Amino acid sequence: xxxxxxxxxxxxxxxxxxxxxxxxxxxxxxxxxxxxxxxxxxxxxxxxxxxxxxxxxxxxxxxxxxxxxxxxxxxxxxxxxxxxxxxxxxxxxxxxxxxxxxxxxxxxxxxxxxxxxxxxxxxxxxxxxxxxxxxxxxxxxxxxxxxxxxxxxxxxxxxxxxxxxxxxxxxxxxxxxxxxxxxxxxxxxxxxxxxxxxxxxxxxxxxxxxxxxxxxxxxxxxxxxxxxxxxxxxxxxxxxxxxxxxxxxxxxxxxxxxxxxxxxxxxxxxxxxxxxxxxxxxxxxxxxxxxxxxxxxxxxx
Amino acid sequence: xxxxxxxxxxxxxxxxxxxxxxxxxxxxxxxxxxxxxxxxxxxxxxxxxxxxxxxxxxxxxxxxxxxxxxxxxxxxxxxxxxxxxxxxxxxxxxxxxxxxxxxxxxxxxxxxxxxxxxxxxxxxxxxxxxxxxxxxxxxxxxxxxxxxxxxxxxxxxxxxxxxxxxxxxxxxxxxxxxxxxxxxxxxxxxxxxxxxxxxxxxxxxxxxxxxxxxxxxxxxxxxxxxxxxxxxxxxxxxxxxxxxxxxxxxxxxxxxxxxxxxxxxxxxxxxxxxxxxxxxxxxxxxxxxxxx
Numbered sequence: 046x047x048x049x050x051x052x053x054x055x056x057x058x059x060x061x062x063x064x065x066x067x068x069x070x071x072x073x074x075x076x077x078x079x080x081x082x083x084x085x086x087x088x089x090x091x092x093x094x095x096x097x098x099x100x101x102x103x104x105x106x107x108x109x110x111x112x113x114x115x116x117x118x119x120x121x122x123x124x125x126x127x128x129x130x131x132x133x134x135x136x137x138x139x140x141x142x143x144x145x146x147x148x149x150x151x152x153x154x155x156x157x158x159x160x161x162x163x164x165x166x167x168x169x170x171x172x173x174x175x176x177x178x179x180x181x182x183x184x185x186x187x188x189x190x191x192x193x194x195x196x197x198x199x200x201x202x203x204x205x206x207x208x209x210x211x212x213x214x215x216x217x218x219x220x221x222x223x224x225x226x227x228x229x230x231x232x233x234x235x236x237x238x239x240x241x242x243x244x245x246x247x248x249x250x251x252x253x254x255x256x257x258x259x260x261x262x263x264x265x266x267x268x269x270x271x272x273x274x275x276x277x278x279x280x281x282x283x284x285x286x287x288x289x290x291x292x293x294x295x296x297x298x299x300x301x302x303x304x305x306x307x308x309x310x311x312x313x314x315x316x317x318x319x320x321x322x323x324x325x326x327x328x329x330x331x332x333x334x335x336x337x338x339x340x341x342x343x344x345x346x
Numbered sequence: 347x348x349x350x351x352x353x354x355x356x357x358x359x360x361x362x363x364x365x366x367x368x369x370x371x372x373x374x375x376x377x378x379x380x381x382x383x384x385x386x387x388x389x390x391x392x393x394x395x396x397x398x399x400x401x402x403x404x405x406x407x408x409x410x411x412x413x414x415x416x417x418x419x420x421x422x423x424x425x426x427x428x429x430x431x432x433x434x435x436x437x438x439x440x441x442x443x444x445x446x447x448x449x450x451x452x453x454x455x456x457x458x459x460x461x462x463x464x465x466x467x468x469x470x471x472x473x474x475x476x477x478x479x480x481x482x483x484x485x486x487x488x489x490x491x492x493x494x495x496x497x498x499x500x501x502x503x504x505x506x507x508x509x510x511x512x513x514x515x516x517x518x519x520x521x522x523x524x525x526x527x528x529x530x531x532x533x534x535x536x537x538x539x540x541x542x543x544x545x546x547x548x549x550x551x552x553x554x555x556x557x558x559x560x561x562x563x564x565x566x567x568x569x570x571x572x573x574x575x576x577x578x579x580x581x582x583x584x585x586x587x588x589x590x591x592x593x594x595x596x597x598x599x600x601x602x603x604x605x606x607x608x609x610x611x612x613x614x615x616x617x618x619x620x621x622x623x624x625x626x627x628x629x630x631x632x633x634x635x636x637x638x
Contacts, residue, residue, distance in 0.1 A: 073430075077430075078430075079430055079433075081561070130608060130612075131608060134612045134615075135611070135612065135615050138615035138616070139615070139616070140376075140429060140430055141376065141564075141567075141568045141572065142568065142611055142615040142616075144564065144568065145564065145565060145568035145569060145607060145611045146607070146608045146611045146612065148561050148564065148565060148607065149565075149604045149605065149606075149607030149608035149611065150604065150608060151561075151604070152600060152601075152603060152604030152607065153601050153604030153605050153608070154604075155604075156600040156601045156603075156604060157601055160597050160598070160601070163597075274557060274558070277557075278437075278441065278557060281434050281437065281438075282438075285431075285434055289430075289431070317445065317449065319441065319445050320441075320442055320445040320446065323437075323438040323439075323441040323442045323445070324438070324442060326434065326435065326437075326438035327435050327438035327439055327442065330427055330431055330432075330434060330435035330438070331423045331424065331426060331427065331435060334426070334427050334431055
């Protein structure tokens, strides 16, 4: 695989990383807590989408779109539940407490799906397939071969990001969310329902995670209960690079990390690619904690 | 070795891991680097005992020292950041260490076999030198250390830095020294724990020290409580025994484990052993003594 080809594929696949990281950073921006269960949300939504394709037993485009919608709605629903269980009771507690509860939720969901994968007849214990009509399609751009899935992923991700951008800048709710991000006290004085806004942030972030789960499942072709733990680590790197809570930083960061990852695979041995990512994570946090793309100095705790 | 003994050993390891997270947290630094130090300690001690034929104790001291020095090296740049930012940076360190050992090859002929860390395949045929009592001794020594620390000026300095480092600084406490020292001690404890672990298991791979272990280490401390060092001890003991007691649930036990973690944290967000409970216990004990 040539360098340019891997670069193109990396950038295209990076769209999913952006989606995951945006959701993550959105929640961090509003409540300043890490949602470790974000990874489990991705996994559960991917299973929801795959279940639909397996039940319908065929892989047309309509089924794929339906599966995508199912993934998004399951993600959003799960976001509601996670907020209610793991965050709402702990408002005002230290940042350690929601960290613990979301780890608990993650363990619960991973074990639940490990169990379901064994007993539900349509699932497979090791890897459950996620069929799509895009599976073996690709296009040739000159000498470069690009997987159709990657192209679709990129377009869908960009569309979702555009919708998100419009929502955050134009809609009442989105703008309220930015005020809460800036300062919850003032937001309350302005008559913004802070709790409702936080719930909304969870729903939107988790819906994006659901979309990412479906896209990743389709591109890899199989899903398993632990598919997202690696993704969680990668999105830590992305949100740190882009600046914690910075949505646009996460968009660019995701694409950069996607490109870096595929590039380092073709240039170096594959096991070093993670070392590079984590070196970036450490260096950015120690040298420029506000992120690479932001000039606004942020509070460091 | 019996089931009870093995379980006690594992509890011992987990208590050490929990305490090493706690000591860093005792100066207000939430570090996820402990698993990285655990891995460094495990590999360096195993190399010393197995390849260079060192006895266990010197290899453990060496592992502790190596980790202590690296800990100071990691802790110093991390002084600039705190809270979740610090947690993520130190998580980055742990993962770098894991990937390093994933690619680490260092093999020598010992006798007539080639022995040493072998990249992805891990480190096999480590000499089994750790006896259960070694682990218990280390746990007891660490607890004694914490008891002494609590009563010392240094312990007070730790507490002051945890409460408010600015105020501590103006009271004449050297925060840089205190925080880096706490980081270093935590790394040292993790290193010794790792060394004991490697020479107990006889086989380690980089995958043993992955993200999951980091999450579990945080669970011990978070669930146990961070107000005193009893918290992580109780947390580690409960979370190690709990899956054993839930064995009758078979496949559902880890689900229940996750659920219980959530429920306990919701009802006791400061951990099982918080200051209130400690104070109540203390007055109860004092009253008992007075009435005698």
